[in-house]
Amino acid sequence: MINLKINDHQVSVAEGTTVLDAAKKLGLNIPTLCNHKDLCVAGNCRVCVVEMVGARTLIASCAMPASEGMEIYTNSLKVRNARKHIVELLLSEHRADCRKCYKNQNCELQTLANEFPFGEHIFLDLAENRPYKIDRSSPSFIKDDSKCIRCQRCVRKCAELQHVSAIAVANKGGHQKISSFHDRPMSAVVCTNCGQCVNRCPTGALTEKTYID
Ligand code: SF4
Ligand code: SF4
Numbered sequence: 421m422i423n424l425k426i427n428d429h430q431v432s433v434a435e436g437t438t439v440l441d442a443a444k445k446l447g448l449n450i451p452t453l454c455n456h457k458d459l460c461v462a463g464n465c466r467v468c469v470v471e472m473v474g475a476r477t478l479i480a481s482c483a484m485p486a487s488e489g490m491e492i493y494t495n496s497l498k499v500r501n502a503r504k505h506i507v508e509l510l511l512s513e514h515r516a517d518c519r520k521c522y523k524n525q526n527c528e529l530q531t532l533a534n535e536f537p538f539g540e541h542i543f544l545d546l547a548e549n550r551p552y553k554i555d556r557s558s559p560s561f562i563k564d565d566s567k568c569i570r571c572q573r574c575v576r577k578c579a580e581l582q583h584v585s586a587i588a589v590a591n592k593g594g595h596q597k598i599s600s601f602h603d604r605p606m607s608a609v610v611c612t613n614c615g616q617c618v619n620r621c622p623t624g625a626l627t628e629k630t631y632i633d
């Protein structure tokens with residue numbers, strides 16, 4: 421067993437347990453977005469950052485295995501400020517018209533954003549000027565890139581559990597997006613309409629189509 425301290429509480433976990441899961445064992449909640457219990461670790465959203473004594477930078481708790489003697493703080497001022505900035509950054513690239521969004525009140529990003537007292541935005545609102553694509557071609561779901569936080573849960577789900585890989589990550593940096601083969605409409609690729617990606621999407625980027633009037 422590995423022994424570590426989280427927020428000054430001692431905890432013992434099996435080797436290979438992440439800091440995130442060790443914190444859960446103590447009943448401590450660390451927010452996550454890209455992490456999902458069904459999927460491999462991606463470590464790309466960074467909202468799960470925590471402070472590790474002796475480390476120069478904050479660490480992603482979902483991607484860091486617990487180690488002997490580790491001392492972690494999950495809710496220090498440094499952590500809270502970093503988390504707030506990360507969420508603000510995500511929102512700056514996000515068309516956050518929550519009142520009109522299918523996922524309103526059922527959105528992991530919205531829930532997280534509501535935890536922080538946002539005032540003046542420190543990042544430019546980039547969503548307004550981006551040519552986002554909304555793909556309604558699939559008979560089963562709508563893919564709205566303006567709501568995507570690029571957590572890649574959908575990509576991992578499609579590849580790891582369904583073994584289809586109808587969607588993948590395209591481009592880099594600010595141009596990164598979730599795309600299909602040659603950016604074709606979802607109706608023109610190997611998507612099997614299983615809906616598992618929709619089920620794992622934390623925002624309104626992938627939503628089920630409804631045929632009810
Ligand atoms: S995806 Fe979530 S945060 Fe974004 S507009 Fe919809 S409800 Fe709001
Ligand atoms: S479509 Fe949804 S699950 Fe896929 S990367 Fe975007 S936000 Fe994440």
Ligand code: FES
Nearest residue numbers: 463465466468482
């Ligand atoms: S939940 Fe840990 S990096 Fe996204």
